[in-house]
Amino acid sequence: MLAIDPEKKLSFTRRISDGDLVIIYERHDSMKAVRVCDGSVLQNRFGVFKHSDWIGKPFGTKVFSNKGGFIYLLAPTPELWTLVLSHRTQILYIADISFVIMYLEIVPGCVVLESGTGSGSLTTSLARAVAPKGHVYTFDFHEQRAASARGDLEKTGLSSLVTVGVRDIQGEGFPDEFAGMVDSVFLDLPQPWLAIPSADIRTFEILLRAYEVREGTMEGCKGDDGVSIGALPRKRRQRSSEGSNVQEFQRSSIAMARPCAEAKGHTGYLTFARLKCS
Amino acid sequence: MAGTNNQIDSVQNPRMTWEGCSVLLDINDGDRLVFARLSAAAKLKIGNKNCSLQPLIGCSFGSVFRVETGIGGPYLSRFNPSSEGNNDKENNGFQSKEESRDNRALVDDNKAQSLTGEDIDAMRREGATGDEIVEALIANSATFEKKTLFSQEKYRIKKQKKYAPKVLLRRPLARSICEAYFKKYPARIGFLRVDTLSLLLSMANVFANSEVLVVDMVGGLLTGAVAERMGGMGHVCSTYAGNAPYPMEIVRIFNFGIDICKSILRSSLDSLSSSKNGTSKQIGEHDDSLSVEGGLKDQTSPVCPEEICDESENGKSNILLEDSLSPVIRSCKSVKAGEKAPEEVVKLWKENGFSSLIVAAPDLDPWSLVKDLLPLLASSATFAIYHQFLQPLATCMHNLQLEKMAIGLQISEPWLREYQVLPSRTHPCMQMSAFGGYILSGTKICNV
Ligand SMILES: C[S@@+](CC[C@H](N)C(=O)[O-])C[C@H]1O[C@@H](n2cnc3c(N)ncnc32)[C@H](O)[C@@H]1O
Numbered sequence: 116m117l118a119i120d121p122e123k124k125l126s127f128t129r130r131i132s133d134g135d136l137v138i139i140y141e142r143h144d145s146m147k148a149v150r151v152c153d154g155s156v157l158q159n160r161f162g163v164f165k166h167s168d169w170i171g172k173p174f175g176t177k178v179f180s181n182k183g184g185f186i187y188l189l190a191p192t193p194e195l196w197t198l199v200l201s202h203r204t205q206i207l208y209i210a211d212i213s214f215v216i217m218y219l220e221i222v223p224g225c226v227v228l229e230s231g232t233g234s235g236s237l238t239t240s241l242a243r244a245v246a247p248k249g250h251v252y253t254f255d256f257h258e259q260r261a262a263s264a265r266g267d268l269e270k271t272g273l274s275s276l277v278t279v280g281v282r283d284i285q286g287e288g289f290p291d292e293f294a295g296m297v298d299s300v301f302l303d304l305p306q307p308w309l310a311i312p313s314a315d316i317r318t319f320e321i322l323l324r325a326y327e328v329r330e331g332t333m334e335g336c337k338g339d340d341g342v343s344i345g346a347l348p349r350k351r352r353q354r355s356s357e358g359s360n361v362q363e364f365q366r367s368s369i370a371m372a373r374p375c376a377e378a379k380g381h382t383g384y385l386t387f388a389r390l391k392c393s
Numbered sequence: 394m395a396g397t398n399n400q401i402d403s404v405q406n407p408r409m410t411w412e413g414c415s416v417l418l419d420i421n422d423g424d425r426l427v428f429a430r431l432s433a434a435a436k437l438k439i440g441n442k443n444c445s446l447q448p449l450i451g452c453s454f455g456s457v458f459r460v461e462t463g464i465g466g467p468y469l470s471r472f473n474p475s476s477e478g479n480n481d482k483e484n485n486g487f488q489s490k491e492e493s494r495d496n497r498a499l500v501d502d503n504k505a506q507s508l509t510g511e512d513i514d515a516m517r518r519e520g521a522t523g524d525e526i527v528e529a530l531i532a533n534s535a536t537f538e539k540k541t542l543f544s545q546e547k548y549r550i551k552k553q554k555k556y557a558p559k560v561l562l563r564r565p566l567a568r569s570i571c572e573a574y575f576k577k578y579p580a581r582i583g584f585l586r587v588d589t590l591s592l593l594l595s596m597a598n599v600f601a602n603s604e605v606l607v608v609d610m611v612g613g614l615l616t617g618a619v620a621e622r623m624g625g626m627g628h629v630c631s632t633y634a635g636n637a638p639y640p641m642e643i644v645r646i647f648n649f650g651i652d653i654c655k656s657i658l659r660s661s662l663d664s665l666s667s668s669k670n671g672t673s674k675q676i677g678e679h680d681d682s683l684s685v686e687g688g689l690k691d692q693t694s695p696v697c698p699e700e701i702c703d704e705s706e707n708g709k710s711n712i713l714l715e716d717s718l719s720p721v722i723r724s725c726k727s728v729k730a731g732e733k734a735p736e737e738v739v740k741l742w743k744e745n746g747f748s749s750l751i752v753a754a755p756d757l758d759p760w761s762l763v764k765d766l767l768p769l770l771a772s773s774a775t776f777a778i779y780h781q782f783l784q785p786l787a788t789c790m791h792n793l794q795l796e797k798m799a800i801g802l803q804i805s806e807p808w809l810r811e812y813q814v815l816p817s818r819t820h821p822c823m824q825m826s827a828f829g830g831y832i833l834s835g836t837k838i839c840n841v
Contacts, residue, residue, distance in 0.1 A: 117600060129771050140836075143801050175772030175839040187800055189836055190773040192598045209595055210588070210807060217591035220566050223601045223624030243600045247626070318812040320821075321588055326804040326831070328787045370791030372783050372804060384812065392455045 116191045116239075116271045117246050129174045129190060136270055137169070138195045140187040148191065148199045150270070161186065193240040196271060203260055206236035207303065210323045211382055216244050218387050219299035228293060228300045229253040230284035235264040237301065242268070242276040251276060252293065256283040307386075318386040325375045330368045407648065410562065412450050415648050417569050419561040421554040426573040428565065428646050439558050442467035454564040459557055461522060469560060505536040513556075523557025530556070543818070565646050567618035574614065574643070575826070582643075583611040583755035584781055586829035588809045590615070594622055596777035596834040597749040601626040606665075606747040606769060608632055608762060610754040613641025613731075616657060619751065620644070620730070625652025630734060630742065631659040632766075634757070644730045658734035665742065665769055746771030752778040759833065760789040767798050772839035777832050786833045799835040806831050 116136070131137060133153045140146050141159065149157060157164040161184025169178055174190035189195060194209055207215070215237065221227060221244040232238055232255035241251045255261045261281045268274040282290070285306055410416055410431055418427040420439060429435060435446040439460055448469045449458065458469040508530055516526055530552050531537050537545060553559070563569050571587040593615070599605055599622045609615040609631050619629045633639050638659050647653075734742075747770050752762055759778050770776065776799070780786050786804055793799045807829045811822045 117602075129773055140800060143803065173772045173839050175774075175837060177838065187838055188773075189801075192775060194595060194598065194775070210592065213591040213595040214588050214809075216595070217568050217587060220564070220568055222566075222621055223626065240595065243598075244622070246601050316814070318814050320810045320812065322808040323592075324806040324808060326783065326787070326806065328790045328802075328804065330791055370784075370787040372787035372790075374806075386814070389455055392453045392457075 116193070116196070116273060117243060131169050131172050131174060131176075131188060133170055136191050136272070137174070138189040138191050138199060140189050146189075146195065146199050148196070148270070157186075159186070160184075191271060193243050196239050197236045200234055200236060200239075200267065201263075202234055203263055204231075204233035206234045208236070208379070208382060210321045211385060212237055212240045214319070214321050214385060215301060216240060218385070219301065221245060221299055223247065223249060225249045225298040226293075226296055227251045228289055228297050230282075230289070230302055231255040231257070231304055232261060232264045232279055233303060234260075235267050237303070238264065238268070238277055238279075239271060239273060241301070242273040246276055249276070249298075250278065252278050252280065252289075254280045254282045254284050254289070256281065256286075303383075316386065316388040318384055320381070320384055322379060322382070324378055326372045327375050328370050328372045331371055408564075409453050410450055415565050415646050416449065416454075417563040417565045417573060417646075419563055421558050422561075423576065424554065426577055428570075428573070437560075439467075439560065440555075444469045449562055452562060454562055456562045458560040458562065459523060460560075462517065462520065472559070506530065506534055508533045523553070526556040527552045543815075565648060567614070567621050567647075570617070570643060570646055571614060574612075581612050582614045583753055583779070584828070584830060585611050585614065585753055585779060586807070586809065586826055588807045589779060589829040589832065590618055592805070592807055592832055593751050593753070593777045593779055594618060596775060596832065597751045598775045599623065599749055599751075603627045603748045604742060604745070605629045605749045605751065606632060606742075606766065607750070608639075608752040608754045608757070608766070609641060610639050610756065611643075613643035613645075615751060615753045616641050616731070617644045617647045617649075620649065620653050620657050621647060623653075623656060625650070625656050628656050628658055628734075628738065630665075630747070631657070631731060632662050632665055633659070634662050634762075636661070638731070641731050649730060654730040655732075657730040657732075658738065659731050660734040660739055660742075662765060664739060666765055742769070746774060748774050750774065750776035752776075755781055759785050760792050763789055763793065764796075764798075767793075767837055768840075770837045772837055774837045775834070776837065777834045779830055779832055781828075781830050783831050786831050790833050790835075793835065797838070798840065799837050802833065802835040804831055804833050 131151060133151055135151045137149055137151055138146055139149050139157065139159075141161070151166050151169055153167050153170060155166045157166065159180075162180025162182035164178060164180045164186065169176075169188055172178065172188065174188060177185050177187050179185050193212075197206065197208060197212070200206070219227070221241065223245060225245045226249055227241050227245060229238060229241060229251060230253065232253040235253075238251060238253050241253075245251055253264070255264070258281050261279045265274065265279045268277050268279070280290075284302070285304055289300075412432055413430060415428065415430050418429055418437065419425075420427065427437065429437065429446060431446050431450050433445070433447045433450075436443050437446055438444075442460055442462075444460060444467050446469070448471070449456075452471065457472045459472040460467050461470045462468075513526055513530075516529065521529075527549065531549065534548070537548060540548060567590065568587055571582065571585065571590050574582045575584070575586055597605065599619050601623050603623060604627055605619050605623070607615050607619055607629055613631075616629055616631050623629065631639065631641060638661075641657075644657065649657075750766055750770055752759065752766070754762060759780055763776075763778060767776070778786065778789065783804070790802050790804060793802060809829060810825050813820055813822050
């Protein structure tokens with residue numbers, strides 16, 4: 116996922132090769148992760164796509180099925196991964212994740228502890244933040260979840276940055292060997308109030324409001340040609356312009372934005388604290 | 394840290410201050426925020442006292458200091474809050490005592506305090522510490538005992554701020570720098586709130602070894618935040634329209650070592666956009682040689698720590714610690730952040746494209762920028778455009794859709810709310826920032 120090759124810092128290849136993980140993008144709300152395997156096919160409502168057609172193409176390419184339907188092949192990022200991973204638990208989403216990384220002041224080279232691992236949504240972003248020389252030690256007491264997380268990290272190519280351990284963190288705390296070694300700790304546990312002497316405690320809630328953009332002209336401006344605001348302009352309900360059913364728009368019309376009607380009303384509370392200076 | 398020949402990082406523990414390092418001083422829980430460079434000569438005025446910053450050198454970030462008065466005058470002394478415990482929110486003083494008082498008996502007639510100004514001055518002359526004065530004020534307050542625990546606490550904190558001011562030594566990182574500016578001078582950073590900044594960095598997929606293109610018209614905060622995330626690996630290219638690079642003075646507040654400074658480059662939009670063949674060079678060269686002067690001048694001007702304080706609180710914004718520039722910093726300044734990108738790097742950017750783009754240009758039209766910038770990105774590169782106004786972003790998004798330049802387009806508005814957490818008194822804070830701007834994010838697609 117991170118395509119880290121310090122040797123060729125400036126020549127990151129973004130061409131798809133056999134064995135790569137790609138994100139199949141149908142629409143903004145319809146994506147999935149696929150491992151490219153010469154000889155396999157992807158089948159969806161748009162038809163049959165041959166993986167062999169993808170190899171050698173740059174990431175970000177539009178590829179076609181036998182029926183002329185198309186999808187985009189994107190390079191995986193932690194943000195895309197959060198949208199496509201298999202939910203084994205509740206997960207953190209981009210707003211909380213971004214804030215956590217910033218507030219925990221995680222930069223390359225940091226050592227970070229996490230528990231529970233859950234579905235590894237946050238873990239993936241932690242790994243990106245500490246790369247290439249830092250490390251994330253994440254613990255879940257659920258053996259199977261830990262194993263699945265390891266599998267996912269293998270898939271996303273982050274396993275060298277993350278160690279997944281099985282341990283009851285509420286019961287036993289983190290292993291002693293980490294004492295004094297760690298830059299940041301993140302807990303997403305049922306009872307996170309482990310005894311950590313700290314100062315400067317602050318609690319937040321963060322949400323994202325999404326906007327939809329559509330084109331239209333105000334009633335009366337353009338006569339019959341104009342699309343009124345009330346009616347759904349042509350066929351598009353949301354901002355996904357790239358569906359196979361896109362029509363050409365007139366450049367003269369204006370873009371209008373409004374908040375999407377539905378949104379996540381709460382994801383969680385985030386509490387931050389700093390270890391007291393001794 | 395990562396660097397091999399990194400002067401600062403190899404000899405200094407970044408969690409401890411050193412002579413010449415940049416620090417953020419948080420006075421009285423955010424009432425005043427001051428960026429300073431530590432040196433033996435540096436002084437800071439707190440209340441009406443001038444204190445040397447010398448005692449702060451070699452301490453861990455996160456340490457708290459109090460002003461004490463010694464024989465040689467006022468000085469800053471390390472303070473350990475746990476020995477005191479009186480304003481420890483997390484101790485369970487609140488919980489244990491059943492709250493039965495209310496404020497029905499309190500009369501606000503200004504007669505509650507029997508200590509006079511002269512009494513306090515006399516105590517000071519006799520060498521009383523700030524805390525002793527606060528205790529005396531409480532002991533002499535006729536109403537203190539009648540107050541609720543909550544307002545007792547408030548009273549104590551108010552008096553402590555005045556008579557025993559506290560200085561918290563903070564690491565200047567993207568988080569603290571952004572918060573400090575947002576609190577005191579939001580206009581200088583285009584009202585970019587810390588959660589919005591954090592989203593820009595995620596949405597643009599910034600990490601070590603990226604090649605990030607930024608349009609930073611927020612004083613260098615964005616450039617610094619990106620460089621911090623990359624740890625000196627890869628490059629951040631600050632681009633600009635026209636001939637003059639945008640100022641990036643905030644970058645100097647970060648304690649960047651040589652590697653990170655070197656990873657920050659700049660290049661005019663013209664020289665990045667010119668076609669890949671030879672003719673481009675002349676254009677690029679030409680423009681830039683003019684702008685280099687301006688840019689260098691900006692970079693080498695003396696480090697004058699920024700005073701960010703509530704003017705209303707105490708109108709002493711004349712604290713300029715210019716003489717505090719230490720030899721350590723001087724030698725390190727031979728490597729400047731924001732040098733002109735070398736030809737060969739520009740060439741590689743042109744061949745491979747940037748891996749991310751972030752725009753924070755409050756006064757420019759997003760679409761007119763993005764239509765020129767997006768072609769500079771590698772395909773599948775992610776981008777995030779910040780703007781304070783919705784309409785220009787909506788237009789930009791619409792045009793990107795029409796031109797089929799990007800997918801996964803989304804406009805989002807972050808919303809951040811802080812909570813007061815106290816036993817039986819947990820609720821959202823009364824005051825919040827109601828607006829953190831809008832972000833347009835998406836992924837560039839292959840235009841073939
Ligand atoms: C909500 S999930 C974490 C989700 C994760 N933050 C993400 O973004 O994917 C909580 C996890 O904590 C684990 N857990 C609960 N109690 C635990 C304990 N005492 N020790 C370790 N893990 C625990 C659960 O098994 C579960 O996987």
